[in-house]
Amino acid sequence: MAKLVVNDNCVGCGACAASYPDTFAIDDEGRSTVINNEETEAETLNEMASICPFGAIEVKNETSND
């Protein structure tokens, strides 16, 4: 399983939330947060991650004990 993670590079530009409002939202601190990690298709996850111009969205592979 893979999931999306927003790292400290996020500057809160909102590009991810604008493009994928069902997946990302800007939190109270002005940073993006993943609100839905149901998407598991690698190609789609990579596409979502590539929307960030700051490299703040990562696709992490989860192991079963996570």
Ligand code: SF4
């Ligand atoms: S596109 Fe990147 S920098 Fe902009 S809000 Fe989303 S994660 Fe943060």
